[in-house]
Amino acid sequence: MSTADSAMTGTEVAASAHPLRALSAQDLRAHTAHALERARKRSGTLTDAVDDADLVTQHSKLMSPLVWDLAHIGSQEELWLVRDVGGRQPLRPDIDDLYDAFQHARADRPALPLLGPGEARAYVREVRAKAFDVLSQAPLEGGALTDTAFAFGMIAQHEQQHDETMLATHQLRKGDPVLHAPSPPPRRVGAVPAEIVVPGGSFLMGTSVEPWALDNERPAHPVFVDAFAIDTFPVTNGQFAAFADAGGYQQPRWWSEQGWAYRTEHDITAPRFWRREQDAWWRTRFGRYERVPEAEPVVHVSFHEARAYAAWARKRLPTEAEWEKAARYDPHTGRSLRYPWGDGEPTAEHANLGQRHLRPAEVGAYPRGVSPLGVHQLIGDVWEWTSSDFAGYPGFTAFPYREYSEVFFGPGHKVLRGGSFGTDAVAIRGTFRNWDYPVRRQIFAGFRCARDLTPAERG
Numbered sequence: 001m002s003t004a005d006s007a008m009t010g011t012e013v014a015a016s017a018h019p020l021r022a023l024s025a026q027d028l029r030a031h032t033a034h035a036l037e038r039a040r041k042r043s044g045t046l047t048d049a050v051d052d053a054d055l056v057t058q059h060s061k062l063m064s065p066l067v068w069d070l071a072h073i074g075s076q077e078e079l080w081l082v083r084d085v086g087g088r089q090p091l092r093p094d095i096d097d098l099y100d101a102f103q104h105a106r107a108d109r110p111a112l113p114l115l116g117p118g119e120a121r122a123y124v125r126e127v128r129a130k131a132f133d134v135l136s137q138a139p140l141e142g143g144a145l146t147d148t149a150f151a152f153g154m155i156a157q158h159e160q161q162h163d164e165t166m167l168a169t170h171q172l173r174k175g176d177p178v179l180h181a182p183s184p185p186p187r188r189v190g191a192v193p194a195e196i197v198v199p200g201g202s203f204l205m206g207t208s209v210e211p212w213a214l215d216n217e218r219p220a221h222p223v224f225v226d227a228f229a230i231d232t233f234p235v236t237n238g239q240f241a242a243f244a245d246a247g248g249y250q251q252p253r254w255w256s257e258q259g260w261a262y263r264t265e266h267d268i269t270a271p272r273f274w275r276r277e278q279d280a281w282w283r284t285r286f287g288r289y290e291r292v293p294e295a296e297p298v299v300h301v302s303f304h305e306a307r308a309y310a311a312w313a314r315k316r317l318p319t320e321a322e323w324e325k326a327a328r329y330d331p332h333t334g335r336s337l338r339y340p341w342g343d344g345e346p347t348a349e350h351a352n353l354g355q356r357h358l359r360p361a362e363v364g365a366y367p368r369g370v371s372p373l374g375v376h377q378l379i380g381d382v383w384e385w386t387s388s389d390f391a392g393y394p395g396f397t398a399f400p401y402r403e404y405s406e407v408f409f410g411p412g413h414k415v416l417r418g419g420s421f422g423t424d425a426v427a428i429r430g431t432f433r434n435w436d437y438p439v440r441r442q443i444f445a446g447f448r449c450a451r452d453l454t455p456a457e458r459g
Helices: 003-007 025-048 065-087 105-111 119-136 147-172 237-245 257-265 303-312 320-328
Strands: 197-198 202-205 221-223 228-231 274-277 280-285 288-291 383-390 410-417 434-436 448-450
Touching: 025 065, 025 119, 025 147, 065 119, 065 147, 119 202, 119 237, 147 221, 197 320, 202 320, 202 448, 228 320, 237 280, 257 303, 320 383, 320 410
Parallel strands: none
Antiparallel strands: 197 228, 202 221, 228 448, 274 280, 280 288, 383 410, 410 434
16 A cells, blocks of 8 residues: 555544534433334334234245234343343343244244234333333443443334334235335436546545444444446446346346356246336336336345346446445545535435335435435445445454344355435444345345446556
């Protein structure tokens, strides 16, 4: 690395200057309570939208019954906030094993003696009342779980993550629409380059100062990335349809050996929920049958499909480090930002988040969310597959338990970045890392492509 590169390795916002750390104890409690309340309101929307029979139904073996997710949310809140932080007596120790995600596979959960809908709702209400009592009294400093309300933020994120899982279950259920939301904004930018060149050099990846960042996001560390080009927008339905219409699903040359085997075994010929009718593609979206909108980012594609498209387009998927540099690196200051647009929290003008809409927005819909390098919609709309395996950063330390991240490290899981329209703002930031099996298609995942620069482009 040259001296110039070393000087531009970059920094984060100072820990003391972080918005959460600048709050008084009273304001921090209010902020945290609001995050928890917002998550619970959404959990209520997702579970109250259907009747009790639907709540206990398993709509896919890939997913739990909605009532399991609801009680699991309460169980985790009881374990961490009521028992651990609060030191209170257990409410329901008899159900701990039932709602331990590592004890029972999703496919097996309907056969368990689960709490019924009424019991589950009563349980989560009781847990929440006790958790708020703990929040009102707990010192929000002096301990790893209580510093800047970390454990409370972790639980708010956990509930929102399960809310996104429940939203995916709604996408898999049969029947009339039960969820409703306004349409996202249309494209609001004019002509822009199809791709952006990201300069080579080091940047600061990960974080050491985000109070509610999870263990796999830590610590911040310099990473050198060669210059590369990345798509300005995620790949759209129209672009992906061109791949499908050109026979991309029938030509093994675009696929990895593993991807082709999976595609063949399951006879996959299009993104999940798509159907070809005469000369057009149609899709099912939360109980609605509609023509596939060409300008929206493609969603419900696996890593294997994303990789095959990229090969067909003579490109590749970005690495995780490339994605984060495109999202966070400010070439004017050398600093890594919290979000592509800066350090301020996401708003409805920055990104399509929080189930505010029930689909991705058209590319170009969020000009205020653009990164300093000119890359759009890196946060919200669709999770973006990267080519990277999920692994710990140098200096990784499991906290507060190994099962959150560490047990998933390895080549079996690929990293996704950026969040989707179903991801809440509390559960996404420029450093946030998601991961899943490369065959997953029910999640709200899409992608964008990258490529190496030619010698002429490198100069």
